[in-house]
Amino acid sequence: MQRSSTKAPAISLRGVGKSYSGVSVLQNVDLDIAPGEVHSLVGENGAGKSTLLKILGGAIRADHGTLTFDGERTAIHGPRDAIRHGISLISQEGALVPALTVLENVFLGRWSQRLGFRRAREDRERFDRLLEFTGFDVDPDRRVDRLPTGTQQQVEILRSLARGAQVLAMDEPTAVLTEHEKENLLGLIRRLAAGGTTVILVSHFLDEVLKVAERVTVLRDGQLVITEDAALHTPATLVRHMVGRQIDVLYPEPDPVPADAPVRLAARGLGRGLVGGVDLTVRAGEILGIAGLVGSGRSETLRLLFGADRATDGVVELDGTALIKLTPRKAMAAGLALVPESRKEQGLVMARSVRENVALASLGGRRYGPFVRPAAERSAVDAASRAVDIRAAKTDAAIQTLSGGNQQKALFAKWLLRKPRVLLIDEPTRGVDVAAKTQIHKLIVELAREGMAVVVVSSEIEELLELSHRALVLRHGHVVGEFPRGAPREAVIAAAFGDVGETT
Incomplete structure (x- = not known):
């Protein structure tokens, strides 16, 4: 597969900040990312890593701060702007069209055409070259909603490459992969960087981070703690910076x-x-x-x-x-109780509050006739949230504003209220x-x-x-x-x- 020869931009962020419901998740972050490097962001859940990636990918907008590409100040108002600048965000939540096939998702809006007619054979050939380059094994005719989560993520990577992305912002890309698939993806990241693509990687797997990253940035409570060469660190030293203490x-x-x-x-x-x-x-x-x-x-x-x-x-x-x-x-x-594989699709109602999600599975125990007793619900949810250490400013905040780790804890809290x-x-x-x-x-x-x-x-x-x-x-x-x-x-x-x- 021929990769674009366009040079990836140097990226610079200055004073970038973001808050949700009055809680600051990023505070005046200054960060420089060099063209063609693998740069990893690490930190605890809620440290601001995913938020920073989403700002770069246009999924959300910063409350303040500036972003420059190759010294030119840039405003990213949405995913289209990010794609236009060569940035592709591969998030934990996914952004595929479930009812379409793999091939349709990969080339959505970018079909091979001549005189207004789609050239299906060319798209098949393009897809085969992508598979050869990545080493993925994906059926182009399968509907996306019938694929395992890990394979769906591979489809997102294929789509990003089909768009000619020069900056890949990847949020937990190996979390749903087998050992073999992880090694394959890490090898792909190395090849992309060697070809000039910038990869910004968020991962909780610190040994993987240190295998592929040239530099690593540690965030803690929304603030940048360090940016240093990855070769200077071990998983233990990164953890100490992440949490400010030793975890034994x-x-x-x-x-x-x-x-x-x-x-x-x-x-x-x-x-x-x-x-x-x-x-x-x-x-x-x-x-x-x-x-x-x-x-x-x-x-x-x-x-x-x-x-x-x-x-x-x-x-x-x-x-x-x-x-x-x-x-x-x-x-x-x-x-019986089940904490499912996908908290977004199977476990939580993302548009609802923390309180509503935690209370959902045990509403019957706090009803008075057809009505829920609000005081009893708040007391029960507060106790369950403390038991699993959900970190949210208030339980009325939308659960989609919480970090992945706190959302996962909310899943446990929901079932613990039923005492299974x-x-x-x-x-x-x-x-x-x-x-x-x-x-x-x-x-x-x-x-x-x-x-x-x-x-x-x-x-x-x-x-x-x-x-x-x-x-x-x-x-x-x-x-x-x-x-x-x-x-x-x-x-x-x-x-x-x-x-x-x-x-x-």
Whole structure:
């Protein structure tokens, strides 16, 4: 694929600030980004990283400050302005048209045409060259809404390259990728930078940051702390700058499961579509991990356990009682809760307030006839928010103004108000910084300590093996292995890829 030879601009921000609901999320940030460099922004959730990217990408406007490209002062009033300047924003939320195909999204508004007629063969050839350059494996004719989240992100990258972007602003690009896909993307970032493209990278995976970034900027509480060569740092030194203190414990050790602990949740021969004949048990106080590649049936298994998808085979049992014709309503009434993979699409109502989102799953417990008791709701939400440390100026603020980490905590708070017996969690720390990740891990361990049964799906093998009492590995919808806490990471990956026989 031929890349544009246009030189990426030098970018300079001076005094950039932004506030939401009276809370400052960026404070007078001065930052210079050199042409063709990989520049990473790191910090805790709420530090202002994503906000800064969105200002550059035209998704939001700064309240004050200036932006210059190659010394020329520039105003970016929206995404069109950003694209015109060669900047493409790839955000956590995504910006694809779900009902269109991959090919239609990649070339939307930029079809190959002659005399007003679209030249479909040329677009296919352009798409094939993009795949060859990136190393992605994406079906151009699949509808986007039928793709896994990680593949949708690849489509966004393909679209940015098709537009000839000279600056890629990438927000958590590896958060939804497998290990192989992550390495592929990091290699692509290196190739893009070598070809003159500037990459501005936000990531909580500090080891990945240090692999590809030339310089790194640390933000804390909306203020720029340092901008230095990445080679001067380790993950530990970056964390100290990010949080202003040392974080020593990332994975708290769960308590042993008592030998007489009852089986709280069981699945016998559970299946539908991709998932075939899954058997599992989880005892009270136990944390069960589920590992596997994207497409292995991990998330689908959780949805079957919760009744979000109706199983065609098998049965789900809670405390020995079969849950017949399971639906989410029946699951909730029985004491199950599900923290889904996508907080934006499946877990939260983004236009509503923090209070409304946290209260949503437990409204029935605070009703007086058809009316909700406001005082009881505020008291319950405030208590749940404190329990998970949601950092918001007020619970009436729209949840979409919170950082990704605080939105994730709100998901946990929503279900904790129901006091479930079983908590199903899909990607508990996706898009969450080191400090918030530690808080969530401690919360999960504490819930298990109180007797809750927990099932965790995570793309981070280390997280699964250190957090869970044991972990199952799925491949093509079937359980192919079981590993104890602290098992070798390589063994789990090998089982997921099918390089070894079944392990028990």
